[in-house]
Amino acid sequence: xxxxxxxxxxxxxxxxxxxxxxxxxxxxxxxxxxxxxxxxxxxxxxxxxxxxxxxxxxxxxxxxxxxxxxxxxxxxxxxxxxxxxxxxxxxxxxxxxxxxxxxxxxxxxxxxxxxxxxxxxxxxxxxxxxxxxxxxxxxxxxxxxxxxxxxxxxxxxxxxxxxxxxxxxxxxxxxxxxxxxxxxxxxxxxxxxxxxxxxxxxxxxxxxxxxxxxxxxxxxxxxxxxxxxxxxxxxxxxxxxxxxxxxxxxxxxxxxxxxxxxxxxxxxxxxxxxxxxxxxxxxxxxxxxxxxxxxxxxxxxxxxxxxxxxxxxxxxxxxxxxxxxxxxxxxxxxxxxxxxxxxxxxxx
Ligand code: 6XA
Ligand code: ZN
Numbered sequence: 111x112x113x114x115x116x117x118x119x120x121x122x123x124x125x126x127x128x129x130x131x132x133x134x135x136x137x138x139x140x141x142x143x144x145x146x147x148x149x150x151x152x153x154x155x156x157x158x159x160x161x162x163x164x165x166x167x168x169x170x171x172x173x174x175x176x177x178x179x180x181x182x183x184x185x186x187x188x189x190x191x192x193x194x195x196x197x198x199x200x201x202x203x204x205x206x207x208x209x210x211x212x213x214x215x216x217x218x219x220x221x222x223x224x225x226x227x228x229x230x231x232x233x234x235x236x237x238x239x240x241x242x243x244x245x246x247x248x249x250x251x252x253x254x255x256x257x258x259x260x261x262x263x264x265x266x267x268x269x270x271x272x273x274x275x276x277x278x279x280x281x282x283x284x285x286x287x288x289x290x291x292x293x294x295x296x297x298x299x300x301x302x303x304x305x306x307x308x309x310x311x312x313x314x315x316x317x318x319x320x321x322x323x324x325x326x327x328x329x330x331x332x333x334x335x336x337x338x339x340x341x342x343x344x345x346x347x348x349x350x351x352x353x354x355x356x357x358x359x360x361x362x363x364x365x366x367x368x369x370x371x372x373x374x375x376x377x378x379x380x381x382x383x384x385x386x387x388x389x390x391x392x393x394x395x396x397x398x399x400x401x402x403x404x405x406x407x408x409x410x411x412x413x414x415x416x417x418x419x420x421x422x423x424x425x426x427x428x429x430x431x432x433x434x435x436x437x438x439x440x441x442x443x444x445x446x447x448x449x450x451x452x453x454x455x456x457x458x
Contacts, residue, residue: 115160146430224277261429285313395432399438
């Protein structure tokens, strides 16, 4: 399988994440990329290629212009008024104060465009998000041209980013951008399958009223797990999108037997919908030792995940989302990808 990677994803090097009431070193760190790459090279998964540049047009097809402009200027504006640390939101429009206008002060704008408070904006955040999206689109381009699967070693991840808000370490929704572009390149229905531990709330929001992209997500039950406010089973889409959003929330402690049964149901829904291309939001924070998640998948389960995904027989683009047990992140990611490749080789 061909991997797309750029050293520029590591330009974002945030110092802080607000977690457990402390400002700590972020879980979503540049070293994740090195560890996955190291394992790709050691395992002989396939060649690694640099992405090409696609500009902002594909981004603006799924994200609002004012949000993209906010992201582009946030860090410089924050620094310009002498803020001492990284840009961390501390006030939001809320139920009792929904607000009707976008503030001018950067502190107010930051809260307006933020879902959450753990994700700091720092130098080169926008640049890294742009490269991450270029990686996703390069992977899609390869799969569209060749029919062969590809892997985008995206960082920062994307699935929490909604049409107009960042959060959960995500700024541009790489999977949504790729799925939307696949439609513009001739496909009439695309599936996004999100197997990260966390619900892909951004992807759900972007496609909620659409029937050309079916979004299927397996994740920790939002009653107990981040992002808490979206991801329930009764969120099934709206308008013509009704039936094209499918959530499988599962309790903390879920093991591979239960998780893979949900995966098979999700795959059946994708088959029924008649999807022509598959974008996989590939998070491996479902791993039993992940530091911020609570499922119980083991490294040895991941090749079977790849094998099950291959049963769809679709052109497939894998895009990295979460996964923070940094020792094992490379093993777990490559296990999914090589399981997929092995199953395809076996079926030709
Ligand atoms: C913040 C948790 C952010 C989760 C980010 C993630 N306490 N999303 O892995 O998939
Ligand atoms: Zn996650």
